[in-house]
Every structure is written in structure tokens, then in C-alpha cells.
Amino acid sequence: MIPTNYYIVLSAILFGLGVLAFIFKRNIISIFMSIELMLNAVNLAFVAFSQAMHKLDGQVFVLFVIVVAAAEAAVGLAIIILTARNRQSLNVERVDLLKL
């Protein structure tokens, strides 16, 4: 059986990649996907711990995270589509309307 440490390290690596992509990618869809990556890294850690400790709580949380991720995907994609329509671009550098 694969030791839990491996899972945790893999999860950490995936999460770190997600963070880096989240910061450095310019395409909104890439950023979006990096968020999904971070979520799933966390999911992996949850499941690993759940198996190691013989408890179901972690898996229940994973289901919650998947549900929230689905909802987020729906909202996020809607926002992306609207942004793309309004500015003919998916570059986040050009989304700077938050400043008045």
C-alpha cells in the first residue's frame, strides 16, 4: 500500500502548482483551471487522511468540495463568458475595472 506521506507530498506539489499558475497565468480560463487544481489537491489530501485514519469524515468533505466546485464552475464560467463578450479578450491584465 502506498504510504500516506506520498499522497500528502503529491497534494502539496499539486497545490503549489495551482498557486503558481493562479498567480502567473494570464488567461482567465487557465486561472480558473488552477483554482480547480488547488481544490482537487485538497481533495486528494482529504481522501488520503480519510483512508489513513479509517474515518469517513474526510470523504464527506470531499463530496462537499466537489459540489461547491461545481457551483463555482457554473458561476465562474458565466462570468468568464460575459467578460470575454465585453472585452473581446480573456487577458486578466485588462480586467482592471475594480479601480474607479
Next chain:
Amino acid sequence: MPLLGATVNGLFGRTWPNKIVNSVAIGATGLSFLAALEAVREFFLLSPEQIPWVRQYFSWIEAGNFRAGFDLQVDQLTVVMLLVVTGVGWLIHIYSTGYMAHEGGYYRFFAYLNLFMFFMLILVMAANYVLLFVGWEGVGLASYLLIGFYFLRKSAADAGKKAFIVNRIGDFGFMLGMFLLFRTFGTLDFFKHAGAGGALGLFDKAAPLSAEAMGHLGTLTVACLLLFMGAAGKSAQIPLYVWLPDAMEGPTPVSALIHAATMVTAGVYVVARSHVLFMHAPTAMLVVAVVGCATALFAATIGLVQTDIKKVLAYSTVSQLGYMFLACGVGAFSAGIFHLMTHAFFKALLFLAAGSVIHAMGGEQDMLHMGGLSKKIKWTYVTMFTGTLAIAGIPPLSGFFSKDSILLSAYQSENGGPNVGHILYAAGLFTALLTSFYMFRLIFLTFFGKERYDEHHVHVHESPKSMLVPLAILAVLSIVGGWLAAPAFWGKPDYFAKFLEPVFAAPGASEAGTAEAVVHALETPLAIVAVITALAGLLAAYWLYVKQPSKPDKLAKFFGGAYQTLLHKYYVDEFYNAAVVRPLMWLSTNVFWKAVDVSIIDGAVNGIAEGITVVGDGTRRTQSGNTRSYAVWVVVGAIVIVAVIFWPHVRPVLGVVR
């Protein structure tokens, strides 16, 4: 009850027609007069042990062993004041409906007037100094509001402010006196009553002390002098009298109610109420007597040359108040209160009649532009003449009896040496002469002689009934008011003094016992002298202003300097302006405004504002508006939080040792 009237009128009166405002205001005061009558009837049913009757409504301030309750008390002194205040107040309310009929702010006027009545009743019925002070300040407020009633006129607004500020000076003394009394006696209640846990009241504690216990310059003397300072402010005595003549800027009924009949007598009331304390402070008594006497004389001389009909009456009021203080100062408290009562009648009468004259003349107040009015406004003339006879002290009108008893007491006073009393008496008598003179001067200038106004512009007309009826009632009161004390002349007991005797028991015992025989021996000659003086004043005025109208001008020229001094009221206003107002202005401008306000307070405020601007400039740069930069901040924040949480666990692992 008047408070209810004030509230109703103040809140809703704006939209109501005058008639409803009238009925609310008059109804409220009328009912309180009836309530006062009922209270008096019940009062007479009480047995002597139950007097003073005290009822506690609720505790107002409680702190440590200090307690000030909303306690009302009724004793003989209160009864007199109660009847005077509500009775005269009611008449003046009725009068005002006629006088103010054409003025704007009708409802406001009555709301203020009712408010005043409420506070005045609190003042006279209070059972401790704190509640008394509430009423005291309340009437001051109402007085300020009413003096400044024509607030669009700068002089009226200024007069209101002046009255308020001058009163503040006196109130300062009053409060200090109050604190000192509390420190000495541990209570501010007048008498012991149930609510204070049976604790002795102020006066119960003070009464058994001997005069020497406190020494002639002891605490009690200081406290009395401070209280008297407050009284002098409210009752317009030297040196705080300057506000009263200016207060004549208010509507005439206000002058009559507040600045003649009731509020200004509050000071006298306080001194009389505190008589237990004053009896133990002979020095303070002497000061009261001398100040009262000096004010009486001083104001009477100014009154000689004033030409504004209301100003003459104002100075006359100041002078009569001086009389009352003189009476209190020589220990004749009941005489002082008696004069207070008769003065309330005839001075209210005079003011209202003067108001009627002004009304008739269409707003003219200068006596030099009147004359020959006696035929045109007969009722006003008759009532005003009655009032003048009363104030001049012509028997058998009320002023004669009250003034005479004051002069008698002054003559007998031995406080501060045997001659002081005689000097006070002489000054008082001379004042009586002056009083008689200037009052008849007023009458002759106003009602006799040639008409000195423009017939075509001024349509002289008699006032409406609502003004004349109160005048007539007050005139009757001015005539008969003194008869309460009349029996004293043929050796019978003086009803008024008898009635007040339980209150002023202490002075009565020392005086009446020894000097009874002397009193009656002296009474008649002194009375005759007083009457002769009054008649002399009358004749002098008659001779100068009716027989030889050109004489006064010649006299004025002859005594040029003196005349000018009097005309400018001894330059007291100018002196105060230079001595008090200017330095204060300078202090305010240079120290408080330029130094304290601008550099310290404004500096602090502006400094804080500038600091915030700097911080804001810094943080503004973080708000680039770029979504990605926000994302970076989120990550940084997350890393920081994680670091903070895990640092304690990670540190030993990394082998970091401090």
C-alpha cells in the same frame, strides 16, 4: 398644569387659531389658580404640627449620602407666593390675549408664558435647594426667551442675552452657596421629612445654633452672602441690576409678569426662605440691608430722569426690590414678603396700564410724546393712577402699609450699631420721596398737560375689555391688598405678619417681645412722616410737570452734570463694558480663540486629518484595480496566515533555537 399648557401650545399651537391657544393658556393658568385656592383651603385644615406640609414625588438625584428629591412643600410663605403667582399670573394671561392679539408668534408667547408659570411654581413650592434651583434656572430661561421674544430686533435679542448672562453670575454664587451648605450640613432639604429617613433638614440643624457659633465671618455668613449673590442677580440688585431695565425690550405683559410681579421677587423669596440661615449671620444681614437700601436709592434716582415709560417702571421695580431686601436685611421678613405681595399687585397693575397706554399710542413708549391722555383713555388712567397712589405710599392703599412696615423695621434695626438703622431709615424715606416724585412725574407727563403727539398719526383708543378687566381687578387688589396689615395701626394684631409668624418664628420672638410698646409709639409718627414725604413727592411732581412745564428743562440745565449722569444711568453699563466685557472679549479673542482654539484644538483636528491623508495615500497604491494584483494579495495573505499558524510547530523541527 401650566407645563401641560406650555407643551400643548408649544407643540400644536402653530397651526391652531388664536382662540384655541387662548383657551388652553388661560385655562391652564386659571385651573392652577383654582388648584392653588383649593390647596390653600386644605392648608388651613391642617393642624399646626403638619406644617410645613411636604410631599415627595420621586427621588431625582441620589449619590452617596446626597439626595435631592422632587419634593414639594407648602407652608404659610408658600401659600402667599402661590396665590400671588397664580392669581397675578392668571390676570396677566388674560390681559395678554388682548395685548398680543396682533402680534406674530402668538402661540409661542403663551407657551413661554405657561412654561414660566410652571417653573415659578416649582420655585416657590420646592422643598430643597436643588429643586428650588431647578425652578430658579427655569424662570431664568423663560425670562430669556420672553425678553428676546421679538428676536428679529437686535436690541431685544441682546437684552435677552444680557439678562441671561448677568443672571449666570448670580447663579454661580447661588450654586457655591448651595454646595457650601451641603458641605456644612450634609443636606439641602429645608425641613426634616419622612423621605430623607427622618434626617433633619437644613433649617432644623441651623436653627439651634447661636449667632456666635459660626462667628461673624463664619461659614454661614459666607454661604448667606453667596445665596444673596444669587438673589441679587435674579432680583436685580446692585451690582447685578443692569439687566432688568434692558429686559423691557420684551412684550409688556412679560415685563409685568416676570420683571415686576413674580420672577424678580424670587430673590427676595429665597432670602426669606433661608431666613433661618440669615438670622445666624448678622454680617450677611447687614450686607443685604445695605445693598437693598443702596439699590433702592440708586435706582430711584435713575428713575427720576428716564423718559421711556417702561424704563421708569423698571427702575422703580429695581428700587422696590431694594426695599424688600432692606426689609429682609433688617430682619422684617414678613414685611418684605408683604411688600412683595403688594408690589406684585401694584407693579403688575402699573406695567399693564403702561402696556395699555402704549397700546393706545400705537407703540409709542416715550413719555415726552404723550400727554393729555386722561380723557382719551379713562379706564387706563384711573387704574394707573390707583397704582401710582399705591406705590407712592398714600394711605389707605396697599403700598402705604407695606412700605411703612419696612421703614419702621429699618428704623428699629440695631444690627451693626444703633445708627445704621436710622441711616437706612433715612435713605428709605428719601427713596420714598423719589418714588412718589417719579411715579407722579410719569402720570403727569402721560395723562396731563398738552398733547405732545401728532394727532393725525396716532389714533388714541381705549384697550379691549380683556385688557381692562385685569387692570380693574388689580387696581382693586392694590387698594385693598394692604388692609391685611392695617389693624396694626390701632394696636390690633397684624394679620399678615401673624399668618407668616410660624415661618418666621425666630425673628418675631426677639423683636416683638421687647419692642412692642415702642413699636406702637413710633408707628404713628413714622407713618405720618412717610405720608408727608409721599405727598411732597406728589406736589413736587405736580408743580414741575403740570404748573410749570418749562421748569424741568431749566432744572436739568442747572444740574447739567448730575442730570447727564442720571440719564446715562451712572454710566454703569459703560463701566461694565470697559471693566468686564472688554477684558473678556480680549481674553476670548486672543487666548481662547487664537491660542487655544486655533492652535491646539484645530491643530489636533487638522493633524489627525493630515495623518489619515498620508496613510490613505499609501494604501491607495495597493488598490491598483488590477484583478491579478488582488489575487497576489490573497495568496500572500494566505501564506502569512499559514505561516503564523504553523510557525510554532515548524520551529522545533527546523531546529531554530532562540
